[in-house]
Amino acid sequence: MSKNILVAEDSSVIQNLTKRILSIQNYDIKSVKNGGDVMKTLENEKFDLLLLDINMPVLSGEECAKLIRESENPDIKNIPIIAITGNAKNYSLQDFKDLGINDFLPKPLDYDQMVDMVNSYLQ
């Protein structure tokens, strides 16, 4: 059974791009456009991985991560999170880890890096 990935990204360009690239890798992709929708979707459906844009309207990526890790639902609490950020220079990996984020992909996205990283969490 193919794994489910939730992509939280406000830019439809990136959303579409990630979806298409990862679909080719045989993943089922669902995407949301803002942080508010992330929690709702996670509560309704079980996902194997979350690709989380940090810079999002309604609820930022940082806030989302915090909520997820504080969740009572173990399926939500334990989901691996990969952050996508256009501000990578301002963060260290440790900063992300402190936020409960497993790994991060800097923008501009490197497709190979993205695919490799996703694979490493799901295979």
Add this chain to the structure above:
Amino acid sequence: MDILNKDPETLINEIASLRKQLEQKQQDYDALIEKTNYHLRELFNSSNDLIQIISPNGEFKFVNQAWKYKLGFRDEELANKKFVDIIHPDQQQKTLEKLVRITEGSPAERLDTVLVSSHDKNIYVSGQITCVFEDNEPFEYRGVLYDITERVRAESVQRLFFSIATLTHKEYNLEGLFKEIFEELSSHLRVRNFSISIQEKNSIRYPFRINERNSDPGEIDDLLTKYTLERDKPMIIFGEGIEKIAQQYHLEIKGDIPKIWLGVPIHTGSDLKGVMMLYSYKDQDSYNLKDLELLDFISGQVSLAIERKTNQDKIIDQAARLTAIFESSTHQIWSIDRNYAFTSFNENYAKSFESYFGKRPEIGMNLNKTYQKLFEKSVRDAWISKYDEAFSGKVLNFQTHLTTSRGEKVWRDIFLNPIFLPNGKIEEVSIIANDITDRKNAEIAIKESEEKFRNIFESFQDIYFRCDLTGKITMVSPSIQEVLGFTQKEVIGNNIEGFFISKDGTSKLIEELMKHHSVRNFEGSVKTKKKTEIQFLCNVRLIKRSWRQKDEIEGVARDITQLKKKNLELKQAKDLAEKSLRIKERFLANMSHEIRTPMNGIIGMIDLLGSTSLDPEQFEYIRTVKKSSDTLLNILNDILDLSKIEAGKMELRMEPVKPVETFEKIYDLYSQQAHLNKTNLYYHLDDQLPEYILCDETRLMQVISNLTSNAIKFSHTKGNINLSIRQKKETKRSYEFQVTVKDSGIGIAPKDQEKLFRSFSQLDSSKKKQYAGTGLGLAISKELVKSMKGRIGVVSTPGLGSTFWFTFKAGKVDPGVIDSSREDGSFSHQFVGTQPKVLLVDDNDINRKVATQILLKSGCKVVGAESGLKAIDIIKKETFDLVFMDIQMPEMDGVEATKKIKKLKLERQPPVIAMTAYSMEEDKDKFISQGLDDYLAKPIKSNRIIEKVRLWTKFEPKEVDTKVFDEKAEDLIINQNTLNQLHKFGGKELIQSVLEEFNIEASEQVKMAIKNFQTRNYEQIQREMHTLKGNAGTLGVERLSKQAAIVEKRIKENKFGKVKPELNKLEKSLKEFKESYRNLLKNE
């Protein structure tokens, strides 16, 4: 009478008187009888007839004198014999029957019989026998017989003659003839011993021999044959005579000796000689002279018979032989009569005729009529005239050819012979023909070949000669006059050695010649008539002859004086050229070293200088210096490459290469330059492109780079340059690709297109050169493409642009090879400290300083060493992660120093990278084979040396900020490499859909930003710009991304006053993107 009328008295008287008369008469009668008897006896005895009186019981009462003489019996012998005893046994019965018939009263019968004398000799008698009766009883037989032996004999001989004469005509078999003769002789002459001897060279042969004494060894036959032949006349020899002859011939006779021997010589017309002989062991009277005459006659007949027989045999033999010869002859033989009709022909002729004309000849077939169809009239007329000539008595011989019904040409050698009859007339002509087609063809071929060789010989430039084993010249080509000045006559007959100047080689030549029968490329010198010297090259061969002819030597000598001279000149020229080339090469190598070393210093220092703080004017100057030195380095590299190619020292280093990466690199290298030239660079990869190919990436990139940089150089502003690669062919082991570089530049006129690929040719050779460059690029590319087994070319329309293309072959890569090759170089990731520690060895202070500075700036720790020895000292004390080693150093060069370092077997052995200005590619292999780990060409460029650090230490060095020179001031409208990445994941479709979406979103974002700027909603702008920056960057829309980042930054810095111009730029960038995007769609 009337006796009854007379008286008795008278009667009585008359009777008395009568008595008386009677008595008287009786007395007279008796007296008369007595007298008659005496006379008769006298008569009988004196008669030549044989008279005999025998009693009925066969006893002899009387035989006359002649009888006794003839039969040889005495009276007392006769007393005991009866008539039957002396009759020949063959005649006894017949004779007795005759006597019975006489006794029975048959009137006088004639008696013919044969009596046998006391000498056992046959006596033929004929006569009358009468029987005398008394008292009706046979009283005696009286016979008068005549001896008719001679007559019988004569008759017999006559018959013998006849029968022998007949025999000799009748009997063809000699032995049969002899047997018949013997039988005749035996019956007529009671011959029991008969021989015919023939004298041969040393012996005597007996074609016929009958002897009643089987024991007889034939010695007497031999003896008397010789004796008779010596005397050469008929001989009668008696027993005593034979003994005497035997004594005379010193022969001791062992067998019986014949009482009488008769022999006559036999002569035939030929040499054949012999003797016919007969003899008797019983009675020397068996034969007489008459028998000898008879024998002589027979011998004549026999001679004739033998001769005839021999002749006949000969004739039969001869005829058979002739027939055999006629038929078995491989020649075609036939004869014709005056009507030109066949009277005979042999089998070979018949066969040949059939093969020529498809039908067999027949006797009577007429040349004029019957087989007219077979010949053309001209041919027939020719033959008829030849036949007529022969009929006139001439013997003809000629060669002629005919065309067979199958169209083959047949040559025949023809002999026409008239056949003369005994009367001198000619009724027939015989013809003998021989098929000489093969010979003729061979002759023609030989003639042609002879002519050919004669021509060659006559027009021979070299000298052909022949001489015998003593060296005497027997033949020489006329060319000798031209070459040596001697005429043929002056040379032939002279000894060849006389013409040689040095005789040293000749004896060796002869020795070689005897051993190997031929000598090639013998060199020597001869003197000409004018006493000048000529160098020659000679091939000599020994001609082995048959026993009858002596061996000869033949040879061809070539005047190589000029050749030698030319050769010498050539060699000198070649030496000079090679020397020049070596000098040139050395010069180039030295130049490369000598120029690169200071260049190293210049470029390095410029790099460093560029990273210091400069005022704008200084910065501009430095930039110019940097540009110029880069150009100079490029020119230097071009020249070196070309000289390397021309020296044949260019070798391809085949390695697994990812063609996609190659194009990415090219793009990375030239996209900036293109941008500066305000042109767009795109590249398109074949969907089918294999992941790996086997090729020399450096050289491949060099060609593509060349074409690309040319395209950029010669393109108009706002032009497009499209690179593409397409797979043309795929075989089991290799690929063939075509790379195309299409520009929208100035284009090239057709007349100039061919000049393009020549060295140092730039089309614009005017003084005011608009375009920089050495003009070597395309020439180098052409050579490189050639070495990659490809072709290069251009299609161009002036004003519209050019399309340069080239093909190249690349090998397939075994996937196993890639994995292993990709995995090595996994060098320890651990550094000595937090930074990699590098030892830098270079005797040149400036170089050392440059490299040290670069390495320090990149974040390495650096220790310098000015010599190999120093380096060894240092490395013994300190631990390093990497060593850069200059190769050319005094005292101890880099290679030696490296070997010494490796020998130290350090606990932590750092890789050693050679640094040298010897930029020839093969140097790399040389250094690696000598223990160095890698190679870095001088001049040292900061990015290259850092790249080596990165590669060998896995340390991520800091970029040394030489940005100012890298002209990377702005970014691309759309980064082709990013698109290529996208292509990999989802093909064109993905690119299109993503870019389309981006186009919409970005347009919206830019619009919003401008709108928000008017409402001063800066925060919103910042957010939009942040997203745009990330998205554009992700999709490779770099200039827009960059510009978004600038706007974002300005807002972040609260420099709102500066936002507006940046937003304008942003709009412009978006417009550029849209343009590029449209162009992209168009080109896809």
